[in-house]
Amino acid sequence: MQNPFETIRVEVATMSHLLAIAFFFLPVIVGLTSCVTAYGDDPPFRIKTKRDDDKVEVTVENDKGVISVRSPFGLSQAIIERSGNKWPDIVTLRLHLKGLEKFKVTNGKDTLEAAVSSQYGKVRLWKDGKEDRALDSKHLYWTEIRMVGKDGEPVKTIPLKDGYFEMQLPKALFEHNPPSITLHWIDFYR
Template structure:
């Protein structure tokens, strides 16, 4: 099993730009600036050099984050662990392409939909190079179908196509449940 080095990255209204440096087993550094403008939201980054996991805890369930790399390139794989109770709206953008997803909150028929660049009528599937696998995980990290995701998280693997051209930053936006 690969051991990950950990660095906690916190942000609040008084500290909008939080810088995180994560060391890996080769003493190389993964350097990102992470901005979380919602008070109380946090991010923890773990990396082994080729794979990075960004665990975001959202206090309100509605939020956003910006991840700006200071390294020359992104790791081979980036996984977002979004700790929210539901995921009715997810959006990630590299400045050129925007990927969207929605996970239905009805427990009897949980359904995940995803699309690109506001073209909601053109659904992405596993054959698309922009496909983002989304899994629901419980508090132990085991896959679950439970919604709302109590004490668990949504695991979103970002597609390699999102990193073509080596964009300088990613913008993330999420809403757990739409409020009426």
């Protein structure tokens, strides 16, 4: 005669394995569902980088976009093409680099360029290749470039250690709703 408790033990063990499998795959299924729900079949941006090891992520929440760039080599570019009808109202860029020898962003018509001094952290900002004509805070293309440490707090020394350069890209760059923007960067410490 078979022990009824053994049958129950086997059924409980089988049930616990099924639950473990379900809990393992549930986040994956929910993640895929929310991704499809949030973006449909087409993600809001297509990103093409010059180097395979560059990582560019774009997140958008409440019409605020954040572009995060990680570039191990420190010298590269990325093209960010919008799939939707328009760019977010606010676009913040985070360059996870140790230094910023030169930065350039273009919408195909206008180009904003910047550099951060490796000795003093002084920021220079100019437009359309005219480096001798620095932009001031009254200019439509002016933006503040902040140096942020790994703890999210402002820092003043370069090279940055696990930090990033952060800037809110000027609204004038997106005024005519360009189909894409191109970013170029050079890290002092590449």
